[in-house]
Amino acid sequence: MTSAEQQMVEHIVRLIRKPAISIDENTALVSSGLIDSMELVDLLLKLEDITNLRIPAGKVQPKDMDTVVKMFATAQRVGKARKS
Amino acid sequence: MNQFGNLINALETAPAERPFITYWVDEDEQTTITFGEFRAKARAHADVLRVQGVMAGDRVVVIMPQGILAMTAFVGAMMLGAVPAFLAYPNFKIEPTKYSSGLRGVTANLRARLVVIDEQFPDEILGHIALADDTTLLRIGDVQPRVVAAFQPREIAGGTLAFIQHSAGTTGLQKGVALTHDAVLRQIGYVSEALKIDAERDCVYSWLPLYHDMGLIACFMLPMVCHLHVVMQSPLDWVMYPGSMLEIVSKYRCTLVWQPNFAFQFIPRRTPENRRQGCDLSSLRALINCSEPVRTASMEEFERAFSPSGLRPGGVQSSYAMAENVFAATQSDVYDSSGPRRIWADGREFRSRHRIVPVAECQGALSFTSSGRLLPNHEIRIVSESNVELHDGEVGEILLKSDCLFQGYYNRPDLTADGFVDGWYRTGDLGFLLEGELYVVGRRKDLLIVGGENLYPQDIEEIVAGHPAIHDGRAVALGIYDHSLGTEEIVLVAEVERKELIADREQLERDIRGRVVAGLGVAVKRIFLKPPKWIVKSTAGKPARTASREKLLQEHPELCNET
Numbered sequence: 001m002t003s004a005e006q007q008m009v010e011h012i013v014r015l016i017r018k019p020a021i022s023i024d025e026n027t028a029l030v031s032s033g034l035i036d037s038m039e040l041v042d043l044l045l046k047l048e049d050i051t052n053l054r055i056p057a058g059k060v061q062p063k064d065m066d067t068v069v070k071m072f073a074t075a076q077r078v079g080k081a082r083k084s
Numbered sequence: 085m086n087q088f089g090n091l092i093n094a095l096e097t098a099p100a101e102r103p104f105i106t107y108w109v110d111e112d113e114q115t116t117i118t119f120g121e122f123r124a125k126a127r128a129h130a131d132v133l134r135v136q137g138v139m140a141g142d143r144v145v146v147i148m149p150q151g152i153l154a155m156t157a158f159v160g161a162m163m164l165g166a167v168p169a170f171l172a173y174p175n176f177k178i179e180p181t182k183y184s185s186g187l188r189g190v191t192a193n194l195r196a197r198l199v200v201i202d203e204q205f206p207d208e209i210l211g212h213i214a215l216a217d218d219t220t221l222l223r224i225g226d227v228q229p230r231v232v233a234a235f236q237p238r239e240i241a242g243g244t245l246a247f248i249q250h251s252a253g254t255t256g257l258q259k260g261v262a263l264t265h266d267a268v269l270r271q272i273g274y275v276s277e278a279l280k281i282d283a284e285r286d287c288v289y290s291w292l293p294l295y296h297d298m299g300l301i302a303c304f305m306l307p308m309v310c311h312l313h314v315v316m317q318s319p320l321d322w323v324m325y326p327g328s329m330l331e332i333v334s335k336y337r338c339t340l341v342w343q344p345n346f347a348f349q350f351i352p353r354r355t356p357e358n359r360r361q362g363c364d365l366s367s368l369r370a371l372i373n374c375s376e377p378v379r380t381a382s383m384e385e386f387e388r389a390f391s392p393s394g395l396r397p398g399g400v401q402s403s404y405a406m407a408e409n410v411f412a413a414t415q416s417d418v419y420d421s422s423g424p425r426r427i428w429a430d431g432r433e434f435r436s437r438h439r440i441v442p443v444a445e446c447q448g449a450l451s452f453t454s455s456g457r458l459l460p461n462h463e464i465r466i467v468s469e470s471n472v473e474l475h476d477g478e479v480g481e482i483l484l485k486s487d488c489l490f491q492g493y494y495n496r497p498d499l500t501a502d503g504f505v506d507g508w509y510r511t512g513d514l515g516f517l518l519e520g521e522l523y524v525v526g527r528r529k530d531l532l533i534v535g536g537e538n539l540y541p542q543d544i545e546e547i548v549a550g551h552p553a554i555h556d557g558r559a560v561a562l563g564i565y566d567h568s569l570g571t572e573e574i575v576l577v578a579e580v581e582r583k584e585l586i587a588d589r590e591q592l593e594r595d596i597r598g599r600v601v602a603g604l605g606v607a608v609k610r611i612f613l614k615p616p617k618w619i620v621k622s623t624a625g626k627p628a629r630t631a632s633r634e635k636l637l638q639e640h641p642e643l644c645n646e647t
Contacts, residue, residue, distance in 0.1 A: 017583065017616050036621065040176050041324055054110055057320035058149045060176040061206055082112065 001025045004050050008068045011046050015039055025068040040065055047071050053079030090240040090265040092163055094309040095123060102283075104307070107152055108317040108332055117152055119311065122159075125152075127235045128227035129160030133198060136220055140165030140238065142197035143248070147171045147187075147213075149202060150294060150318040153226060155304060157200050158294075162246060163237035169194060169248040169260060170295040173202075174209050175320055184212035191215070193495050194248065194260060200224055242266040248494050249300050251407040260494035261407045271301065271410035271488040272309045274459040278415040279340065279370060281310050286369070288314040289338035291322035291329065298375055301411040302342045327355030330363035330393065337367040344375045346626060348382040348400070352389035353556075366394035370418045373453075374403035377513075377524045380426055380451040381546065398423040404455035404524055408509055410488045413464070414522045416456030425454040425521055431605060435538050440477040440516055440523075448605055450543070454521040462486040465508060466517055479516045479538065481528055483508035530629060532563035534572050539563075539606060541629065547603045548578050553592055555579040558619050560632045564609075564643055573609035575643065576600075577636055583615045610643075612636060 001009070005025045012023055016034055029035045035043065041057075043065060048055050053075055064074040088094040098104070100120030107115045117125070138144060144161040146168055148154035154170065161168035171190060174183055191199065192214035199213055199221050215221060246268055248260040275281075288307050292299030307314040315336045322328060329351060332338065373383060383400050398421035405412040416424040428449040430441040443449050458464060465473050466480040474480045485508050492500035503510055514531060515524040525540060532539040544561035548554055558579035563572035576596070580586055593611045600608050620631035637643055 036617065044176070045324060054112070056109065056318075057324050058173075058175065058318045059204070061174060062176050062178075062180055063206075063208075065176055 002072075005068050005072065007050055008043075008046065008071065012043070012068070015042060027068070028066050029068075030062045030066045043071065047075050048079075051075045051079060052082065054082050055079045088269055088309065090242050090244075091246055091268060091305065091309060092159070092237050092240060094269070095119070095126075095159065096237070098123075098308075098311040102311060103313045105152055105155065106313065106315040106336065108315060108321075108328070110321065111328075111331065115152065122152075122156060125156040125227060126159040126163060127237070129157045129224070130163040130237065131160075131235045132222075132224060132227060133157075133160055133166065133200075134164055134235075136198055136222055138164055138166050138198050140240075141245070142166045143194045144168045145171055145191060145194055145196040145199045147173055147199065147201050147205065149173050149204075150316070150320075153202065153224075154294060156227075157224060158247070159308075161198075162240075163235075165238050165240050165244065166197070167245045167247055167262070169196075169250070170293075170300065171250075172293065172295050174206055177320065177323070180209070184209060188212050188214050190250070190260070195219075195495070198222055240265060242269070247300075249297055249407050250295060251297075251493075259496065259499055261490045262492065262494045263410055263490055267488045267490070268301070268305060268410050269309065270461075271412070271459075272306050274461070274488070275302070275306060275412050275415065276310050278412075278459060279418055281306075281312070281340075283311045286310075286312050286339045287336055287367075288312055288340045289329065289333050289336070290314060290316040290342070291319050292342065293319045296375075297405065297407040297411050298342045298344070302372075302405075325359075326351045327359035330355065330360060330365065330390075333368060334362070334364045339367055339369040341368065341371045342374060342403075343371070345373055345379050345382050346376065348373060348379075348386040352385055355389075360390075360393055363393045365390055365399070366396060368395060368399045370401045371395075371399055372401045372403050372415075374405045374412065374455070377526055377542070378402045378424070378453045378455055379542070379546075380453045383423075383453060397421050400424075402453060402455045404482075404513075404515075404522055406484075406511060408490045408503070408511075409462075409484060409486055410490075412459060413462050413484055413486065414456040414458050416454060424456060427452050427454075427518070427523075434479070435604075435606070438479040438538050440479070440518060447602070452523045452525065454518075455515075455524055456522065457520055458522070459486075462488075464517065464522060466515065471505065474516075477516055477518050479514060479525060482511045482513045482515045482522070482524070484511055485509065532561065532572055532574060534563065534574055534606060539574065539604070543604060544574065544576065544600055544606075544608070545627075547599050548576060548596055551578075551592075551596060551599065553581055553585045553588075554596075555581050555616060558616075558627060560619055560627045560629055561608075562629065562633050562636070574606065575610045575612070575636070576608050577612045577614060577619065577632060579614050579616055579618050581616070586613050586615065589613055612640070 059078040098119035103116050104119045104122045105117050144166045158168045203225050242265045246265040251259045290303035401416045402424040403412045404414040428445045430443045431448045431450045433441040463485045465483040468480050512528050541561035545559045548559040560577050562575045564575045566573045620628045
C-alpha cells in the first residue's frame with residue numbers, strides 16, 4: 001500500500017466508525033454499503049486533498065470509488081492540476 | 085411574454101452578442117456561450133435529431149451531464165416541435181440499483197422516439213434504459229454550427245406540448261408533467277413581472293439540476309425567454325463546495341437565485357471562514373426559497389451568516405412552486421426590505437384546532453414564514469379533509485387553479501384523475517392563507533395526528549437534532565397508529581453522534597423528551613436511539629421518512645403488534 005493509500009484508508013476508518021471492520025486498499029466500500037452518498041462527497045474532497053488534484057465530481061461514478069485503489073486510479077484519470 | 089408565439093420565438097429574438105450561459109466548472113475553468121452561439125448549436129443539434137427521424141410530437145429523452153451540450157440538445161428537440169425531457173445523469177451520489185430502476189420506469193412511460201446520451205455514458209447502465217421497438221439510442225458530442233446554418237426551426241403552435249418535466253427527485257421519477265408553450269410563457273410572464281426582471285440588470289446563478297422545475301424553468305427557460313445571463317454549475321460540484329455559490333455571485337454580480345430550503349442551512353454550515361472572505365453578495369436582489377416548505381430558522385441562519393458579506397436586508401425571499409404549475413404559484417414582495425412576512429402563532433391552537441392565532445414571540449409559539457401572494461390568474465383554496473373550504477388562518481390542504489396548470493401526467497391518466505378535485509389540483513401540501521398571503525406548513529402525508537392535534541414531524545426533528553448528542557439532521561419523527569387509543573403516537577428515531585453515547589440512553593431519552601415537551605407541549609411515546617448511519621437517507625442526503633419507518637418496523641416488529 002502506498003502512503004497516499006494508507007492515508008485514505010485511515011481517513012475511511014475514522015469516517016465509517018466501525019472498528020470491528022478491517023479496511024485495506026482493496027476493500028469494497030460502495031458496493032458493500034459501507035459508505036453512503038454523503039460520505040462519498042467527503043471521500044472525494046479527501047482524495048483531492050491527498051492528490052492535490054481537482055476532481056470533477058460529474059465524471060465520477062459509484063464504481064470509481066468502490067476501493068481505495070480505484071479512487072486513486074480515478075483521480076489520475078479525471079483529475080486536473082490546480083492553477084490556483 | 086405574450087409577444088412570443090412559442091418558446092423558440094423568444095430565443096430567436098435575443099440579441100446575438102449577449103452572454104446567455106456561463107458554465108462554471110471550477111475557479112480555474114469557465115465557458116460562456118452567447119445567445120447567438122447557443123441558437124446556432126441548438127439548430128445543429130436539431131438537424132442531428134432530424135436526421136435520426138425525430139418529428140413533431142415525438143418524445144426525446146436527454147440524459148446528459150449538466151451543461152451547455154445538454155441544453156442545446158433539449159432546445160434542438162423543441163425546434164423540431166418534438167417534446168424533450170431531461171432525466172438525471174448517473175453520478176457517484178446515486179445508488180446504482182435505485183437509479184437504474186427509476187430510469188427504466190420513466191423511459192418506459194415516455195415511449196421516446198430518441199434517447200440522447202453523451203459519449204461517456206456508463207455502458208453498464210445502458211441496459212436499464214427501456215427502449216421501444218422504434219426508439220433510437222444516440223450518443224452525441226459537440227456539434228459544429230456552420231454545417232447546418234440553413235436549418236430553420238419549424239413553426240410551432242403555442243398550444244402544443246413544449247416539454248415534459250418530472251415532479252419528483254432524482255429517482256423514482258414516475259410522474260412526467262406535460263407542459264405547453266403557452267403555459268410556460270404565461271408562467272414566465274407572471275414571474276418576471278413579480279420580480280421586475282430587467283435583462284440589462286439581472287443575472288441568474290444556479291446550481292440546480294435541469295431535470296428539476298427550479299433548474300429547468302427558473303434557471304433555464306426564464307433566462308432564455310427574458311434574455312438573461314445565467315451562470316450555472318453542476319449540482320455535484322456545488323454539493324462538494326457549496327461555498328462556490330458565494331464566489332460565483334461575487335464574480336458575476338448575480339442578482340437572482342432560487343434554491344430549496346435545505347440549502348439555506350447547508351451553505352453556511354459547509355462554507356469555511358476562508359471561503360467567505362472577500363465575497364460580496366450585495367448584488368443579490370432576491371435569493372428565493374422554494375420547492376420545500378419554507379423554514380424561518382433556515383432563512384435566518386443564512387441571513388446571519390452572510391449579512392457580513394453584503395447580503396442586503398430582504399435579500400432572502402420565498403415562493404411556493406411545483407412542477408405541475410410549470411413552476412411558481414406565489415412570490416413574496418422583492419421590494420419589501422423586511423423580507424417575507426414572518427409570524428408567530430399559538431402552538432396549541434395550531435395543533436389542536438388547526439388554526440393560526442397570532443401571538444408575540446414566546447416559549448411554545450410557532451414561527452411561520454409566508455411564501456408570498458398569488459401570481460396573476462392563480463387561485464388557491466384551503467380545504468379540510470372533507471373538502472370543505474376553510475377560512476383565513478385555518479390550516480388545510482392547498483388546492484390550486486391557474487392558467488399555467490398542467491394538462492395531466494404524461495401517459496398516466498390514473499395519476500391525473502387522482503390529482504384533481506372539481507377542476508382544482510390537489511397539491512398534497514398543507515398550509516393556510518392569512519391576509520392574502522400563503523403559508524405552507526408541510527406535506528399532508530407526513531402529518532402526525534396525535535389525539536386530534538396536528539404535528540409536523542420537522543418541528544419535532546428540529547428540536548431533537550439540536551441536542552448535542554444527536555447527529556445533526558439525523559432524527560425522524562413518525563406517527564404510529566395505536567388501535568387501543570384510536571390515535572397516532574409519536575415515535576422518534578435518532579442517531580447518536582458516537583456509538584458509545586447510547587450507553588447513557590436513559591438520561592439522553594429524558595433530555596430529549598424534556599426538550600420536545602418544552603418546545604411543542606407534546607409527549608413522545610417511544611424513542612429509539614440508534615448508532616451513527618442508521619437512518620435511511622434520500623439521494624439529497626436528507627432523512628427519508630418512509631424508508632426509515634419501514635426499517636424501524638422491521639427491527640422492532642413489536643411496534644406493529646402494539647398498534
